Amino acid sequence: MSEIFDQINPPPRLLMGPGPINVDPRVLRAMSSQLVGQYDPSMTAYMNEVMALYRQVFKTENRWTMLVDGTSRAGIEAVLVSVIEPGDKVLVPVFGRFGHLLCEIAHRCGAQVHKIEAEWGNVFNPEQIEAAIHLVKPKMLAITQGDTATTMLQPLKEIGEICRRNGVLFYCDATASIGGNELLSDEWQLDAVSVGLQKCLGGPSGSAPLTLSDHIVEQIDRRRHIEAGIRDAHHHDSKGEVIRSNYFDLAMIMDYWGEERLNHHTEAATMLFGARECARILLQEGVDEAVQRHKLHGDALREGAQGLNLRLFGDQMHKMNNVLGVYIPEGVPGEAVRTAMLEDFGIEIGTSFGPLKGKIWRIGTMGYNARKDAVLVTLTALENVLRRLGHKLPLGEAVDRAMAVYEAAAQ
Numbered sequence: 001m002s003e004i005f006d007q008i009n010p011p012p013r014l015l016m017g018p019g020p021i022n023v024d025p026r027v028l029r030a031m032s033s034q035l036v037g038q039y040d041p042s043m044t045a046y047m048n049e050v051m052a053l054y055r056q057v058f059k060t061e062n063r064w065t066m067l068v069d070g071t072s073r074a075g076i077e078a079v080l081v082s083v084i085e086p087g088d089k090v091l092v093p094v095f096g097r098f099g100h101l102l103c104e105i106a107h108r109c110g111a112q113v114h115k116i117e118a119e120w121g122n123v124f125n126p127e128q129i130e131a132a133i134h135l136v137k138p139k140m141l142a143i144t145q146g147d148t149a150t151t152m153l154q155p156l157k158e159i160g161e162i163c164r165r166n167g168v169l170f171y172c173d174a175t176a177s178i179g180g181n182e183l184l185s186d187e188w189q190l191d192a193v194s195v196g197l198q199k200c201l202g203g204p205s206g207s208a209p210l211t212l213s214d215h216i217v218e219q220i221d222r223r224r225h226i227e228a229g230i231r232d233a234h235h236h237d238s239k240g241e242v243i244r245s246n247y248f249d250l251a252m253i254m255d256y257w258g259e260e261r262l263n264h265h266t267e268a269a270t271m272l273f274g275a276r277e278c279a280r281i282l283l284q285e286g287v288d289e290a291v292q293r294h295k296l297h298g299d300a301l302r303e304g305a306q307g308l309n310l311r312l313f314g315d316q317m318h319k320m321n322n323v324l325g326v327y328i329p330e331g332v333p334g335e336a337v338r339t340a341m342l343e344d345f346g347i348e349i350g351t352s353f354g355p356l357k358g359k360i361w362r363i364g365t366m367g368y369n370a371r372k373d374a375v376l377v378t379l380t381a382l383e384n385v386l387r388r389l390g391h392k393l394p395l396g397e398a399v400d401r402a403m404a405v406y407e408a409a410a411q
């Protein structure tokens with residue numbers, strides 16, 4: 001007899017790590033909707049609505065603003081594999097784990113990858129990036145806006161202008177930051193931005209919204225013509241390379257989302273319903289208001305953490321609103337704290353990777369969990385666990401300091 005196991009029934013958790021976070025119940029409801037056919041007029045209308053909604057989320061007029069089916073890295077791969085031809089130079093300023101991911105994916109696309117690195121806990125200034133562009137002369141600059149591994153937020157405002165002046169395509173992975181930190185795709189002259197739902201957008205992982213400037217679409221279209229030429233071998237006179245992926249071929253994905261609706265994949269309709277609701281929730285609140293909310297709860301958590309006698313990690317001037325790094329205090333067993341938080345209080349906080357492994361915890365206040373009650377409950381539980389595991393702290397101060405942030409904001 002083979003086992004059939006129990007019905008899915010996960011334990012109730014408050015997810016206060018660096019993502020994923022608890023999904024907004026509205027998104028779960030949208031995702032329980034029944035399917036319609038792929039070319040049902042209601043489905044194609046939803047696809048058009050998703051494009052219009054995400055233009056507002058990304059603050060762009062870009063026609064090509066749509067979803068790639070898959071987790072956030074599906075969006076990254078789609079952009080890189082559709083734009084990079086083997087031998088192209090790609091410059092990646094790395095300030096955390098996800099910069100390394102950009103390098104890896106660009107490398108697999110055959111790029112000559114040039115990386116510059118900032119010490120974890122810091123970001124780059126525009127002069128450093130411009131100097132590297134002059135040296136490398138890349139086709140593309142690929143960078144993350146926020147890196148949950150380090151909690152840092154890279155300012156992008158001046159980089160677009162630098163890229164434009166030097167004829168460099170400007171791509172950003174804004175998965176960790178979108179919805180909780182300002183992102184102005186058009187004003188900052190970004191050519192491509194891709195994200196995921198599972199951070200400040202309050203959704204599950206599995207859909208990658210992205211937006212493409214007309215300029216980058218021209219480059220993708222040029223390769224589409226090369227491919228057509230290769231299929232018709234007599235006309236193959238270009239030195240260019242075809243897009244070496246079918247699933248992530250943005251030329252084909254644009255044809256699928258465009259008026260022609262050329263069949264490509266079967267759109268992951270349930271994820272699309274979820275992505276659509278994530279955008280509606282954000283836009284109903286207002287993008288700027290949502291950023292302010294993330295700042296408020298992030299500030300309250302940071303004050304509270306200092307009230308717990310915890311030392312903050314990283315350059316606080318460039319911290320993301322939605323995630324905080326704190327050093328694990330000397331003599332306190334870091335993993336035992338996380339286990340007690342989870343098992344006794346049902347609250348998840350994050351560990352760390354790479355050079356920060358075993359050194360800091362990461363606590364998120366994002367999306368549906370960027371809320372006062374979530375912050376205060378987390379601080380209360382942490383105070384109890386830290387005290388029992390031998391950390392000296394002034395009792396009551398964490399919640400008092402967080403409350404003071406809320407009271408000041410309410411004035």
Ligand SMILES: *Cc1c(COP(=O)(O)O)cnc(C)c1O
Nearest residue numbers: 071072073098144148175176196
């Ligand atoms: C969390 C995060 C991701 C997540 O990628 P997945 O493929 O959805 O796991 C990607 N990029 C950044 C910058 C992130 O912070």
